[in-house]
Amino acid sequence: MIVIDYKDRRPIYEQIVERFQELILKGVLEADSQLPSVRNLAMELSINPNTIQKAYSELERQGYIYSVMGKGSFIAVTDRLIKKKKEEILDAASQLVKLAKEYGVTKDEFTRVIIEGFKEEYDD
Amino acid sequence: MIVIDYKDRRPIYEQIVERFQELILKGVLEADSQLPSVRNLAMELSINPNTIQKAYSELERQGYIYSVMGKGSFIAVTDRLIKKKKEEILDAASQLVKLAKEYGVTKDEFTRVIIEGFKEEYDD
DNA sequence: ATAACCGTATTAAGATGCATAGTACAGATA
DNA sequence: TATCTGTACTATGCATCTTAATACGGTTAT
Numbered sequence: 506m507i508v509i510d511y512k513d514r515r516p517i518y519e520q521i522v523e524r525f526q527e528l529i530l531k532g533v534l535e536a537d538s539q540l541p542s543v544r545n546l547a548m549e550l551s552i553n554p555n556t557i558q559k560a561y562s563e564l565e566r567q568g569y570i571y572s573v574m575g576k577g578s579f580i581a582v583t584d585r586l587i588k589k590k591k592e593e594i595l596d597a598a599s600q601l602v603k604l605a606k607e608y609g610v611t612k613d614e615f616t617r618v619i620i621e622g623f624k625e626e627y628d629d
Numbered sequence: 630m631i632v633i634d635y636k637d638r639r640p641i642y643e644q645i646v647e648r649f650q651e652l653i654l655k656g657v658l659e660a661d662s663q664l665p666s667v668r669n670l671a672m673e674l675s676i677n678p679n680t681i682q683k684a685y686s687e688l689e690r691q692g693y694i695y696s697v698m699g700k701g702s703f704i705a706v707t708d709r710l711i712k713k714k715k716e717e718i719l720d721a722a723s724q725l726v727k728l729a730k731e732y733g734v735t736k737d738e739f740t741r742v743i744i745e746g747f748k749e750e751y752d753d
Numbered sequence: 754a755t756a757a758c759c760g761t762a763t764t765a766a767g768a769t770g771c772a773t774a775g776t777a778c779a780g781a782t783a
Numbered sequence: 784t785a786t787c788t789g790t791a792c793t794a795t796g797c798a799t800c801t802t803a804a805t806a807c808g809g810t811t812a813t
Contacts, residue, residue: 516770516771516772517771517772518771518772530732531731531732542787542788542789543788543789543790544787544788544789552772552773553772553773553774554773555772555773555774556771556772556773558789558790558791559771559772561789562790572788572789572790573780573781573788573789574779574780574781574788574789574790575779575780575781575782575787575788575789576780576781576782576787576788576789577781577787577788577789578788578789587732587733590732591732591733591734591738594725594728594729594732594734595734595738595739595742597725598722598725598729598739598742598743598746599742599745599746601718601721601722601725602742602743602746602747603746604718605718605722606746606747607655608654608655608711608714608715608718609711609715610715610718610719612747614715614719615719615722615743615747616740616743618719618722618723618726619722619726619739619740619743621723622722622723622726622727622730623726623730623736623739640799640800640801641800641801642800642801666758666759666760667759667760667761668758668759668760676801676802677801677802677803678802679801679802679803680800680801680802682760682761682762683800683801685760686761696759696760696761697759697760697809697810698759698760698761698808698809698810699758699759699760699808699809699810699811700759700760700809700810700811701758701759701760701810702759702760
């Protein structure tokens with residue numbers, strides 16, 4: 506479920522945050538289902554509980570999960586987050602077009618890649 | 630010409646590298662023209678010469694500039710680098726499409742943003 | 754020649770962020 | 784009551800970034 510890439514220069518807790526965001530937004534983890542406990546996940550990944558704690562705190566701050574003292578951490582409702590994610594992707598696209606224009610990438614070259622990308626078959 | 634953003638969490642030398650890459654790729658700095666000296670630029674930006682040195686070393690490693698002992702640092706020929714940059718942008722576009730598909734952004738939504746981005750007037 | 758400028762190298766110190774280790778407290782549950 | 788949960792705190796080690804000071808080799812203008 507969670508894999509740490511030690512070649513990645515980003516901190517471990519950030520990798521964990523991003524991975525859970527992905528699992529949550531894609532619906533792999535359902536709302537109100539329980540996450541692995543801080544200590545368990547730390548054990549499983551062979552890292553320190555404090556690092557997991559830091560990741561969970563960040564996920565809670567961003568609204569992806571909620572934690573209950575003594576009970577555990579749980580997946581939050583994600584409708585709003587999914588919508589936000591889509592907007593971020595479209596913003597990124599807009600930014601990329603801006604960059605493309607600055608460096609002389611033509612509309613044709615660009616749209617060709619887009620069309621091609623959407624044309625591909627689904628492998629999963 | 631060069632501005633350091635201390636709110637940016639990336640290291641200073643990296644900001645300098647990126648800024649010069651931009652100026653070089655966009656042709657603001659012409660081939661074989663001289664860059665500010667390590668000590669002068671450090672003075673101007675109120676930072677340590679070693680930090681500039683680190684940025685220049687990285688720029689040289691990447692082929693953006695070349696340095697000559699006792700003379701100075703100079704802009705390299707950039708044709709190859711510009712081509713590479715365009716390819717990177719198209720790769721990024723391809724990656725973004727992949728992401729968009731994963732999160733259910735439709736082809737229509739996506740292309741609308743692209744078209745709109747290319748439609749805009751040039752402000753510079 | 755010599756002073757003033759260039760790039761380059763080295764060593765030492767401080768600051769910061771990340772991760773670990775250990776301990777402790779509060780609440781839930783079997 | 785024992786064991787699980789989240790949470791908090793301090794201390795330590797480590798890597799990276801930045802600064803500081805000094806030094807060396809090469810170029811250039813006076």
